[in-house]
Amino acid sequence: MGFFDTVGDIAKGAAQGMIEKGNEMKEIKQKFDNYSDDKLAEICENDSFIGGSSSIEKSIAKKILSDRGYSL
Helix, strand or coil: CCHHHHHHHHHHHHHHHHHHHHHHHHHHHHHHCCCCHHHHHHHHHCCCCCCCCCHHHHHHHHHHHHHCCCCC
């Protein structure tokens, strides 16, 4: 296997990871679109280590609240 084959395999793996992360973010956004403003604010403020919201979830919740007219 040559150098460029290895580089190509690495690039394919990275691209697949980005596709999976994008799909995960779409699923979270679709779920959060149905949440109340209070629930989204709770997600944004949850800093608990166990059961806390991920940074992606917080970002998506903040974006939805911003789209709804809230300033954070």
